[in-house]
Amino acid sequence: MLRLFIIAFLCYLGYVVASKYLKAKDKELPKGNSSSDIVDELVEDPICHKYIPKRNAFSMKIDGYSYYFCSMECAEMFKKKLEEEGKKS
Helix, strand or coil, X not given: CHHHHHHHHHHHHHHXXXXXXXXXXXXXXXXXXXXXXXXXXXXXXXXXXXXEEHHHCEEEEECCEEEEECCHHHHHHHHHHHXXXXXXX
């Protein structure tokens, strides 16, 4: 009977040690490595007003400000629009 209690106690002790070891391993893993955790910022195209992921957007920097576009056509239209406004001023 005493052997049964000793074996049960050792099993319980092994379970506690193993669970603490596994929890410590989980804390060591860096967060955000899962592909489902990746979040991309959405930016608005100033011409067609579509929202697109920043990593897929075409970008143009004018006067220190970055503009993002869904396509090169929108980027060219924006550039022409700025040139026309510059000529009017």
